[in-house]
Amino acid sequence: MQRRAALSTLFWGCSGAALPSRGHAATPLAGHVLAWGADGCCVAGPDGAMQRLPDRLAAGTRPALTSRGLWLVDAKGALRGWAPGGDNAWQLQRTVAFTAPVHAFAASPDGRWVAAAHATQLSLLDGSGSVHRLFDGTDLGGEHRGRATALFSLPQRHSFVAAWPALGEVWEISLDPQAAPIFDGLVHDYRMGEAIAKVGYLGARRAPLGRPLPEFTFADTRVPWLAGTQGAELAVMHLDVRRRIAALHAEAANPAAATLRRTARGHGAFEWWLPAGHDVHVFDTARWVRRAVSALPGPVQQLQPVEDTADAALWAQVAEQRGSALWRLDNDQRGWQRVDAVAGPVVAMSGTSQAAELLVLCSDPPALLRLDRDGGLLAHSRLPAAAWQGVAAWPLV
DSSP: OHHHHHHHHHHHSOTTOOOOOTTSOOOOOSSOEEEEETTEEEEEOTTSOEEEEOOOBOTTOOOEEOSSOEEEEBTTSOEEEEEEOTTSOEEEEEEEOOSSOEEEEEEOTTSSEEEEEETTEEEEEETTSOEEEEEEOBOTTSOOBOOOOEEEEEGGGTEEEEEETTTTEEEEEEOOTTOOOEEOSTTTOTTSOOOOEEOSTTOEEEEEOOSSOOEEEEEOTTSSEEEEEETTEEEEEETTTTEEEEEEOOTTBOGGGOEEEEOTTSTTOEEEEEEETTEEEEEETTTTEEEEEEEOSSOEEEEEESOOSTTOOEEEEEEETTEEEEEEESSTTTOOEEOTTOOSOEEEEEEOSSTTOEEEEETTTTEEEEEOTTSOEEEEEEOOSSOEEEEEESSOO
C-alpha cells in the first residue's frame, strides 16, 4: 500500500509539480490514463506507474480505447492491440496487417469488434483480430469505387458507420445478431436498385446521399445522427431515415470539436454546441434552429462537458497568442470564465469516470492536469518530452 501511494504521488505530483490543496483531496482515477501523439502513447496505471508504448502512430490516426485495452495503427499501417496484464503492465496482444495500410478504423467500446479501412476495402474483425467480413468499397451498380474516409462506433445502435465519398454513400454495419434484413431493392427502398433481402447481422445498410458527400466528423453515442461540412454548409444526416434532415450555416464551423449538452426540456433533449471560429453556436436538435451564439477571445478548438446532466458545465479550449487556454461555462448568466489554474498551453482535454472531473493535457512542459468541476487543480503530473496530441481515461465515459 505504501508503494502504491508513493507511485501515485510520483505520477500526480512529481518534481516540483503543484500538489492538490488540502481542501481538494485527490483520489486516484478508477482506471488507466492515456496520452498520445505522433511519437506514440504513454499509459499511466491506477497505481501511478507510467509506461511508454513503443508504437509510433500512423499519420491522421488516434488510438481507440475499449474496455479491454486499446487498438492503434502503427507507422507501417498495421493494427496493433494492447491490453494491461495482471500487474497492470501493458502488453502487445496482437498485430493485424493487410496488403494496404489501414488509414481509418474504429473499435466497439466493449472490445469485441474492430472496423478497419485499407485501400478501397473495409474489414470487420473480432477482438482477437480475426476477420469476419470483408467489404469492397463499391456502389450497388459497380460504377463507383473508393475509400472509406470516416469510421464511427455507435454502441447504442450496435453498429459501425462508414462514409464513402466516392460512392456518395454512408453505410451502417450492424453488430446486432437480431438485426432486421437489409433490402436494397425498389419495393423496400425506392432509392436503391431492386434486390432480394440480405442478412442484417454484419451487413451494410446503405444510405445513398449523393455526391459530393459531406465530410462527416461528428458522431455521438447518445443521438442517431451524424454531422459534417459540405462547402460552406453543415449537413446533418439521420441514420434511421438515411437522409439529410438539416442544413445549417456557421462560418468556419468545426463539427469535430462540437459537443452535446443535455437540456431540462425532457428525456433525450439535447443542444448541439458547435465551435465556429471565435464563436460557439447553440442549436436545438429537436427543431434544428439556432438558439444562441457566444463569443470567446480566440478560435475555439474543442468543447468538452464533464457531466451528462441538464445544463452541465462546459469547457472550451481557446487559441491565444502564446498557445491555448481553458475557459469554462457553468452559469449562462455569468458567461464564459477563464480557468487560471491552467498555466501552460492546453493541447487537449477529456472527461473521466470521476463525476465532474476533467483531464487536461498541457505542453511546455508536457503535463497532465486533473481539475474539479469548478476549475480547481486536483492533481498535476509531468509527462515525458514528446509532441502529445490527445488524452483519454478508462473506464470509458
